[in-house]
Amino acid sequence: MKPVLEVENLKVSFRSEGKYTPAVKGVSFTVNAGETVALVGESGSGKSVTALSTVALVGGNAKLEGSIRYEGREMIGASERDLMAVRGNDISFIFQEPMTSLNPLHTLEKQIGESLALHQGVRGEEAKKRIIELLDKVGIQNPADRLQDYPHQLSGGQRQRVMIAMALANGPDLLIADEPTTALDVTIQAQILELLADLKRDMGMSLLFISHDLGVVRRIADRVCVMQNGEIVEQGKTEDIFANPQHPYTRKLLEAEPTGMAEPVPENAPELVRTEHLKIWFPIQRGLLRKTIGHVKAVNDASLSVRAGETLGIVGESGSGKTTLALAIMRLIASEGPIIYENEDISQWQARQLRALRRDMQIVFQDPFGSLSPRMTVEQIIGEGLTVHGVDPGRNRREMVAEIMEETGLDPAMMERYPHEFSGGQRQRIAIARAMILRPKVVVLDEPTSALDMTVQVQIVNLLRDLQKRHGLAYLFISHDLRVVRALSHKVMVMKRGDVVEAGNASEVFANPQTAYTRQLMAAALGKSALEPETA
Structure with a gap:
């Protein structure tokens, strides 16, 4: 399979008070065409920093070393103009909390329309038609009636669907989803995972999926990379990782599920x-x-x-x-x-x-x-x-x-x-x-x-x-x-x-x-x- 994203020996450090602190320490992995790769690990393991580094969204105080190639083009050291051409067009993001990602003062039509205007020059009635198509594709009921709605008028699941619509607006080759289901109910979570799988298949996208929930990862990923303290400690096919984990940290994550039952309440408890x-x-x-x-x-x-x-x-x-x-x-x-x-x-x-x-x-x-x-x-x-x-x-x-x-x-x-x-x-x-x-x-x-x-x-x-x-x-x-x-x-x-x-x-x-x-x-x-x- 042809690789869409190749990350090789990626190191990311952040400057604070005159010195650099490492956050990612020599990470290497690939995402092939049409494939879902999951980065899993606890908070602070470097998952999100790795993902944001793909298009240099880590901030001015960050130092990136190594290589990140998108379809063979080097992203580390690329000009801002080249990075802007890739961001939102070829590589799109969905973040964990849609309420902080969506502008509370703008309608759905305006927010999705801005992306279409910025990246494709599409405006007016053509943009409106495209927005309705996108909202329908991600499962928003009666999309034409929701164009003037604001984010606070939507449920959590609907807001996440709008975020997905915005990410898909420009037909990306790679979608990076950073904890997109963490804040959602289990039934809504299942719907969003099914939606992402359907969209990936229908649009021929690749997916880089970031999560700390191994139950979610097991449902959606083809391959898994397990991160700890800025390093990938184990990677492989999803079924192999779950059936036969090799690293102690992977085994620890797989065993990390609340177990047992509540102790009986005394009969005389008031x-x-x-x-x-x-x-x-x-x-x-x-x-x-x-x-x-x-x-x-x-x-x-x-x-x-x-x-x-x-x-x-x-x-x-x-x-x-x-x-x-x-x-x-x-x-x-x-x-x-x-x-x-x-x-x-x-x-x-x-x-x-x-x-x-x-x-x-x-x-x-x-x-x-x-x-x-x-x-x-x-x-x-x-x-x-x-x-x-x-x-x-x-x-x-x-x-x-x-x-x-x-x-x-x-x-x-x-x-x-x-x-x-x-x-x-x-x-x-x-x-x-x-x-x-x-x-x-x-x-x-x-x-x-x-x-x-x-x-x-x-x-x-x-x-x-x-x-x-x-x-x-x-x-x-x-x-x-x-x-x-x-x-x-x-x-x-x-x-x-x-x-x-x-x-x-x-x-x-x-x-x-x-x-x-x-x-x-x-x-x-x-x-x-x-x-x-x-x-x-």
Whole structure:
């Protein structure tokens, strides 16, 4: 097969404070015509830097050495004019987070049209026709009606489809996809992978696919290159790598999946939280007098119960009502129906009564980058709740922060540092420590592992298990990652468009799902069959 991209002994270093720090150390691989090659590894392994180096998108402080040839043409040292001719035309990119890649102030027509005008000189009605064709090709329903939509009006999956349409606008020979499914639900993830495979086949493209999720890589890649600390430690055919990994690091990645089941809850464990037919509808208001003309039915009828030491996994696609339900239980948004906490209905409590409740109910968010203030030290972040709630005034605050940092696997010597000085997994531990320092009884975990590498996911799951066992915590665990849910949850609730479609003991739901939707989720996440007839 003819190589489209040849990378030979690539070295990339970044200059900082007068010295160069290596990020990529002598990487070599090829991508042949019509082939999908995956670069896999943990964050910081050099995957994205390698990909961006192909067309010199690594910044002015980077030094590139070695050789990168696109269809025989050398890219390292090429003129800006030659690189501009290749970027977006011959080699296109899809990035992980479409909301940061799409301009929030421009319509879909304008954003895709800019690419067509810049690279092909296509404008006006011809461009509009081409944009509609592209949106239709990537599976956007009624594309002609969506041209004037803005990115915020689209779901995560739709935004990623728009990014793919922009990348395909100029018919590239090589598409580089950098973690394109990490932030998506499992069903949407499966759709995007199928779309990429179809487009690659139909357009005769090559694909360089970057991911830390080996389950995704196994589905899409012909060959795999495993990266660690800026080096490729193993490469070969996908089936060979998965069947017989040679390098210890590859074996470590393949084994990095949350395993085991949640430990049984003691029979005498008290019930901490219960809801009865909880309803959360948001009014749609129009006109000068803000007349209510309808409702967004976020949650229709949710009944649940969680005991001390128990985890309820709440699963479903984006927009199913998972997070809305948890926020209502914490009394952060309005709802209808009883919310029983420690045998008291808190649904009508006022602000003064709720203040004490805030200490007992804490939340850990999905994004450890966005949920921590970049202007505060770790000590200030973790200890902030102590100031707000006045907990244990007789104890030294710094000692309490050091104690919870040790308990969550952080070095107390790092408490003077800022969030940007930590890895993603460490940042999530800081967020967990911030919640746990108040010694809560109920913790809402909103997608706490979805942004993390697989090996770090395992560490966080083990940490959460340990904290739950030690302190008898009740968890509301919100996730679309069914592997993590299966490892951590005692009970599972499946939600779809505001409705609870299935609920029960985790072992029973995973072993024998009763609804087609639950089987669909499991098929997308775990590879189980979703074709059995629906049980009445």
